[in-house]
Amino acid sequence: MATAKCKQCKNLISDKSIYIEQDVNKKDGTIDKKKVYFCCDECKMEYTKPKEVVETPYNKLTNYIQSLYLSQGYTKQQIPWKVITAQIKQIMTEDKTLNYAQLLYVIKYMVDILEMNLFDDSFNGTILNLVPYYINEAREFCIKCKDIRKLASEFDFEEKIKVVRVGNRSKKVEEMEF
Numbered sequence: 067m068a069t070a071k072c073k074q075c076k077n078l079i080s081d082k083s084i085y086i087e088q089d090v091n092k093k094d095g096t097i098d099k100k101k102v103y104f105c106c107d108e109c110k111m112e113y114t115k116p117k118e119v120v121e122t123p124y125n126k127l128t129n130y131i132q133s134l135y136l137s138q139g140y141t142k143q144q145i146p147w148k149v150i151t152a153q154i155k156q157i158m159t160e161d162k163t164l165n166y167a168q169l170l171y172v173i174k175y176m177v178d179i180l181e182m183n184l185f186d187d188s189f190n191g192t193i194l195n196l197v198p199y200y201i202n203e204a205r206e207f208c209i210k211c212k213d214i215r216k217l218a219s220e221f222d223f224e225e226k227i228k229v230v231r232v233g234n235r236s237k238k239v240e241e242m243e244f
């Protein structure tokens with residue numbers, strides 16, 4: 067019997083009794099079935115279990131920008147990604163201490179905390195136009211929120227409710243380090 071490699075662990079196998087059938091898209095549009103072999107059931111399970119999608123900070127940033135556009139009625143095709151990605155690059159060149167996660171924080175700060183309408187006509191470009199002007203403000207806000215949270219957990223004042231509410235609004239970006 068011809069040997070094959072286990073698709074998961076790459077060990078050579080001669081007993082081809084454990085396999086799955088995968089669809090292979092052919093050039094003419096039809097679908098072929100291909101057998102993929104495994105050395106054991108564990109390898110088969112490991113290979114077929116749903117893969118966790120790892121979201122990078124850059125993905126999170128672009129996903130958020132996309133969600134803002136979609137919520138304004140734009141289609142995915144209408145989002146000016148060329149300009150947006152060029153702007154992201156430029157913003158980060160001008161402020162070299164800024165990373166993708168922090169840039170995301172700045173935009174969220176403008177949208178969620180300041181409740182700015184980034185799609186106002188006067189923006190005349192993309193929603194990132196004003197971001198450079200709010201980096202320092204967002205940074206200060208982030209630091210202030212951390213102090214407030216610290217106070218809220220240390221003391222049990224009456225104002226705590228108000229304080230905690232402010233803290234909650236920044237919760238999404240809690241792990242931020244400016």
Ligand SMILES: [Zn+2]
Pocket residue numbers: 072073074075076077104105106109
């Ligand atoms: Zn294996």
